[in-house]
Amino acid sequence: MMTDTVPPAVSGIGTAPELEAVARRYAVKTTPFLEALMAGAGPDDPLVRQFRPDARELVTTPDEVADPIGDDAKSPLPGIVHRYPDRLLLKPVHVCAAYCRFCFRREVVGPGSEALNDAQLDAALAYIAAQPKVWEVILTGGDPLLLSPRRIRRITEALDAVPQVEIVRWHTRLPVHDPARITCDLVTALTAAPRLVPWVAIHANHADEFVPEVVAAVRRLADAGIPLVSQSVLLRGVNDTPEALEALFRALVRNRIKPYYLHHPDLASGTSHFRLPVEEGRALMKRLRGRVSGLGLPTYILDRPGGLGKVPLGPAWPEDWSDGTGPDVLTY
Numbered sequence: 001m002m003t004d005t006v007p008p009a010v011s012g013i014g015t016a017p018e019l020e021a022v023a024r025r026y027a028v029k030t031t032p033f034l035e036a037l038m039a040g041a042g043p044d045d046p047l048v049r050q051f052r053p054d055a056r057e058l059v060t061t062p063d064e065v066a067d068p069i070g071d072d073a074k075s076p077l078p079g080i081v082h083r084y085p086d087r088l089l090l091k092p093v094h095v096c097a098a099y100c101r102f103c104f105r106r107e108v109v110g111p112g113s114e115a116l117n118d119a120q121l122d123a124a125l126a127y128i129a130a131q132p133k134v135w136e137v138i139l140t141g142g143d144p145l146l147l148s149p150r151r152i153r154r155i156t157e158a159l160d161a162v163p164q165v166e167i168v169r170w171h172t173r174l175p176v177h178d179p180a181r182i183t184c185d186l187v188t189a190l191t192a193a194p195r196l197v198p199w200v201a202i203h204a205n206h207a208d209e210f211v212p213e214v215v216a217a218v219r220r221l222a223d224a225g226i227p228l229v230s231q232s233v234l235l236r237g238v239n240d241t242p243e244a245l246e247a248l249f250r251a252l253v254r255n256r257i258k259p260y261y262l263h264h265p266d267l268a269s270g271t272s273h274f275r276l277p278v279e280e281g282r283a284l285m286k287r288l289r290g291r292v293s294g295l296g297l298p299t300y301i302l303d304r305p306g307g308l309g310k311v312p313l314g315p316a317w318p319e320d321w322s323d324g325t326g327p328d329v330l331t332y
């Protein structure tokens with residue numbers, strides 16, 4: 001597999017020894033595309049905060065864990081996470097084109113554990129075929145769009161042969177990391193199956209990520225008829241204001257991506273500087289309701305530690321029915 005990337009960056013937020021210690025602990029890598037966007041930017045730039053290593057990553061708080069959403073507990077064999085009856089995760093690759101500093105899988109993604117081999121992939125596909133209730137397969141990783149178009153087509157065609165599987169959803173940050181890799185061949189591979197419906201979930205966290213090259217990559221996917229949704233992470237110092245979130249959600253909708261999930265940050269090791277209280281996140285979402293079209297509002301979500309699954313965080317609406325407009329007066 002080719003990963004068109006630059007060597008680990010030694011630049012970042014902290015001293016050289018601190019940043020070297022971060023790079024020994026966690027994967028550090030960006031792409032030439034991201035490097036060009038970050039050239040000359042200061043430490044408060046939203047891309048710099050997401051991709052440059054930071055000495056604060058060396059701090060691990062007592063509540064942080066190596067597997068914050070409990071993938072391991074729900075993994076019956078390599079590459080599969082089966083948490084819900086009607087869907088499961090297939091993780092064919094454990095590398096990304098660039099490594100986000102807040103990554104919730106940072107203990108398992110990175111060089112050295114690159115992809116399922118052919119035998120492991122065959123075993124994972126056989127497991128899926130034997131699950132009569134699985135309707136949707138979610139490709140994640142790492143970044144599964146780093147696979148070659150040939151391998152993407154192979155997975156697509158194998159899943160197309162499983163009658164109960166109707167939907168395949170590819171989770172990716174590649175359009176942001178390296179948009180030139182969203183090629184026509186890749187798009188053709190995603191849409192290769194005659195029956196299976198492909199969706200793509202694009203990970204984006206800030207409106208500044210939607211530079212023309214990224215917009216063009218997203219357009220290649222949308223123009224092929226692939227429905228697009230987003231997942232974003234609420235991050236201290238990146239998008240933790242109503243203005244930043246509003247701009248992000250409008251950019252997503254403008255680019256034909258339905259905002260799907262806004263994740264509360266997970267308890268991943270060395271990421272406490274990105275976290276904010278749930279109540280602050282709920283207050284942000286409450287301020288956006290009424291300010292942004294419902295089309296642009298994702299579900300604010302928490303992945304409960306220990307593999308217990310996702311719960312919506314609200315905000316709870318409304319807090320006060322005393323004005324007589326509550327559900328008790330509704331007659332339908």
Ligand code: SF4
Pocket residue numbers: 095096098099100102103104105106109141142143172173203
């Ligand atoms: S793209 Fe996803 S899996 Fe890869 S480093 Fe970023 S958050 Fe982690």
